[in-house]
Amino acid sequence: MTAIKPSSTRQENRQTAIAACPVSFVMDKIGGNWKPVILFQMMSGAKRYSEIKKAIPTITEKVLIQHLKQLQDDGLVLRKALDVVPPHVEYRLSKSGQALTPVLNAMAAWAFEHREFGGRKASR
Amino acid sequence: MTAIKPSSTRQENRQTAIAACPVSFVMDKIGGNWKPVILFQMMSGAKRYSEIKKAIPTITEKVLIQHLKQLQDDGLVLRKALDVVPPHVEYRLSKSGQALTPVLNAMAAWAFEHREFGGRKASR
DNA sequence: TTAGGAACCTACTTTAGGGTAAGTACTTGT
DNA sequence: ACAAGTACTTACCCTAAAGTAGGTTCCTAA
Numbered sequence: 001m002t003a004i005k006p007s008s009t010r011q012e013n014r015q016t017a018i019a020a021c022p023v024s025f026v027m028d029k030i031g032g033n034w035k036p037v038i039l040f041q042m043m044s045g046a047k048r049y050s051e052i053k054k055a056i057p058t059i060t061e062k063v064l065i066q067h068l069k070q071l072q073d074d075g076l077v078l079r080k081a082l083d084v085v086p087p088h089v090e091y092r093l094s095k096s097g098q099a100l101t102p103v104l105n106a107m108a109a110w111a112f113e114h115r116e117f118g119g120r121k122a123s124r
Numbered sequence: 125m126t127a128i129k130p131s132s133t134r135q136e137n138r139q140t141a142i143a144a145c146p147v148s149f150v151m152d153k154i155g156g157n158w159k160p161v162i163l164f165q166m167m168s169g170a171k172r173y174s175e176i177k178k179a180i181p182t183i184t185e186k187v188l189i190q191h192l193k194q195l196q197d198d199g200l201v202l203r204k205a206l207d208v209v210p211p212h213v214e215y216r217l218s219k220s221g222q223a224l225t226p227v228l229n230a231m232a233a234w235a236f237e238h239r240e241f242g243g244r245k246a247s248r
Numbered sequence: 249t250t251a252g253g254a255a256c257c258t259a260c261t262t263t264a265g266g267g268t269a270a271g272t273a274c275t276t277g278t
Numbered sequence: 279a280c281a282a283g284t285a286c287t288t289a290c291c292c293t294a295a296a297g298t299a300g301g302t303t304c305c306t307a308a
Contacts, residue, residue, distance in 0.1 A: 010266060010293070013182050014157050022235035023160035023228050031155050033138050033296075036147035049255060058137050060297060065256065075238075081255095086305065089255065096238035103230045104147050110227050111146035114199075114220035134263070134296060157266075173285055184267060189286065205285095210275065213285065 029074050030100065034059055034067050039093070042077060043101065046092035076100070153198050154224065158183055158191050163217070166201060167225065170216035200224070 017024040030036060034056070041052050053064060068091060071077040076097035080090045093100075141148040154160060158180070165176050177188060192215060195201040200221035204214045217224075 008267090008293070013266085016182065017157050017161060021160050021164065022232035023154075023164070024157070025235045026231040027151070027155055027160065030147075031151055033141050033148070036145050036151065037141060040145065040147070050253080053255095058140070061256075062258090062298090063296060066296090086254075096234075099234060099238060103227075103234050106227045106230045107150040108146035110220075110223060111149045114223060132263070132297090137296085174283080177285095184269095185286075186268090186288090187266060190266090210284075 026103070029071075029076065030104075032067065034063060035071065036104070038064070038067055038071070039076070039097070039100065039104070042091060042093050042097070043104075046080075046090045049089045049091065052091065071097075150227070153195075153200065154228075156191065158187060159195065160228070162188070162191055162195070163200070163221070163224065163228070166215060166217050166221070167228075170204075170214045173213045173215065176215065195221075 018028050030039060037056055038052065041047055041055050053059070053061065056064070068077065068079070072079055075094055077091050078094050082088055082090060142152050154163060161180055162176065165171055165179050177183070177185065180188070192201065196203055199218055201215050202218050206212055206214060
């Protein structure tokens with residue numbers, strides 16, 4: 001629910017970029033520090049909330065849930081609350097979420113081919 | 125040169141994400157509001173600074189130069205100062221910058237296939 | 249009965265990125 | 279003489295995303 005102030009130049013520029021540039025559009029969906037990592041977790045199948053949390057120890061619960069919600073709103077992941085005895089929640093990739101796999105693979109391939117990935121540290 | 129405070133949790137998390145996740149690594153390079161747009165401009169060949177500026181009217185000079193510098197530092201674009209009579213500067217994609225083309229195309233393809241791109245507005 | 253896990257929510261603070269506005273050094277056209 | 283273009287730089291401000299630190303409800307096992 002992170003409040004936004006839609007009448008800022010920043011926001012306007014962002015919206016126009018997203019509207020005009022498909023790459024920006026994708027960035028908007030899977031960008032950020034954590035979304036790729038979260039998505040990756042779910043690429044190996046449905047995961048429980050607590051499983052994801054455990055798999056990414058440094059993420060805070062606030063941010064994790066926030067991102068999971070955005071991913072749901074964007075239709076990339078599906079949430080299913082299981083009505084078993086200790087009730088728990090499962091997250092998994094939707095159809096379009098799974099369709100991102102080749103995109104993510106293309107990125108990963110580039111990362112490995114170029115710029116000695118794993119070596120030298122990032123600049124910013 | 126936007127000063128960074130390297131001893132923040134934020135920065136640490138970011139660095140570990142970049143080091144561990146190839147997708148985050150790529151995001152770090154081509155993420156942000158403007159980098160995709162700038163890169164796109166150069167995909168059609170070398171461009172002068174002022175040409176890029178004119179092509180993206182809403183970007184400020186500060187941000188444009190800032191991004192061009194980051195892209196240079198990351199080895200994605202090459203800067204060439206031409207020593208002609210009114211001297212000007214040319215920017216073009218490097219080898220690894222050009223290697224991003226399939227990645228960007230994959231993203232664009234996904235954007236068009238899924239989520240009725242161009243329709244409904246982005247959530248955030 | 250109290251501790252703990254699961255899946256959240258809420259209020260408050262920090263910071264990096266982006267925006268505003270201005271100035272520089274050089275040259276060319278009028 | 280002066281405006282205008284080219285490629286920048288610098289100082290300052292604002293905001294959205296991320297981090298901190300709690301609380302909540304429900305259930306179960308010891």
